[in-house]
Amino acid sequence: MRRLEYYIILTADGFYADPDGGLAHYEPAEDEHRYANGLMRSAGDVVMSRIMYTDAMVYWDSVDASDQAVPEVEREFARFWQETPKHIVSRGSPDLGPNADLVEGDAVEAVRRLKATEGPTIMLGTGSELFATLTSARLIDTYRFLVIPVAIGKGKAIFADLESPLRLDLVGTRTFSSGSVLLEYVPKS
Numbered sequence: 222m223r224r225l226e227y228y229i230i231l232t233a234d235g236f237y238a239d240p241d242g243g244l245a246h247y248e249p250a251e252d253e254h255r256y257a258n259g260l261m262r263s264a265g266d267v268v269m270s271r272i273m274y275t276d277a278m279v280y281w282d283s284v285d286a287s288d289q290a291v292p293e294v295e296r297e298f299a300r301f302w303q304e305t306p307k308h309i310v311s312r313g314s315p316d317l318g319p320n321a322d323l324v325e326g327d328a329v330e331a332v333r334r335l336k337a338t339e340g341p342t343i344m345l346g347t348g349s350e351l352f353a354t355l356t357s358a359r360l361i362d363t364y365r366f367l368v369i370p371v372a373i374g375k376g377k378a379i380f381a382d383l384e385s386p387l388r389l390d391l392v393g394t395r396t397f398s399s400g401s402v403l404l405e406y407v408p409k410s
Contacts, residue, residue, distance in 0.1 A: 223336045225268070226363040227345040227352070228260055229379060233368060236376030237348060242272065246371050250399035253367065254294045260365075261301040265341035268332060270351045271311035274321070277302070277346070282318040305344075308335065310351055329358045336360065353382035363407055364389060370400040 229237050230247055238244060249257070261267075269277070284291055284299035291299070307321040310328045317323065324331045332355060335343060345352075345361065355361055366379075380387070389406035396402050 223265070223338060223340055223343050224362040225332065225336055225343045225345055225355070225360050226260070226264075226365065227347075227361050228257070228365040228367070229346075229352075230367045230369060231379060232371050232373050232376065234372040234374065234376075235378055235380070236373055237379045238377040239373055240376055242276070242377065244276075246373050247369055250397055250401070251294055253397045253399065253401055254298065256367075256395075256397070256403070258294065258298045258301060260344060261298060261305060263342055264301075264305055264344040266335060267305055267307045267344045267346060268324070268335070269307055269309055269345075270347040271309055271313070271315045273346045273348060274307060274309045275315060278318045278321070310347070328354060329360065332358075332360050348377060349379050349382040352379060353384065356387055357384060359408065361408070363392075363405065366404045366406075367397075368402050368404060 230244075231237055232246065239246065281299050281302040284295060286296045286300045286303070288296070303320065305320065308324050308331070309315060309317060309321055310324045314323070328351065345355065388409040390409050391404065392407050393405035394403060
């Protein structure tokens with residue numbers, strides 16, 4: 222059975238985006254970017270919500286990984302992004318870029334089927350609604366929260382849609398050059 226691993230960047234006050242869904246408050250340090258590159262490199266598939274996918278697709282699908290004017294760390298991520306199959310959870314019919322498909326039917330069952338296959342880790346990129354749904358179904362094996370040293374006062378809270386407490390065991394931490402701290406958890410057994 223494959224593992225489903227969640228990674229998200231959170232402000233010090235717990236938001237993954239500003240009220241409009243933007244991330245202008247975040248500019249990754251190179252070591253943070255390289256860490257994310259490693260996660261994407263090791264992923265066999267990525268499951269994403271439509272909004273998270275659309276925001277990422279607009280940039281990463283357009284990066285020319287051979288363009289020397291683009292920083293090397295971004296070219297590397299773009300290569301991994303463009304090569305990795307993406308499965309998009311949406312109630313509508315969003316525009317999809319290369320190497321992306323729409324998850325048909327129930328998201329929980331679709332993710333269960335994907336986890337039941339053989340292969341490398343599945344990464345999850347999503348906001349609060351799908352996060353809460355997959356957490357409630359106990360499908361997420363690892364939670365990684367990169368807490369950045371910025372507070373924005375209001376925004377979109379990742380835990381806003383949880384219906385019950387999420388109890389976790391801390392299994393790892395890492396501090397990055399910017400002062401950001403990675404907190405790695407697994408569900409409490």
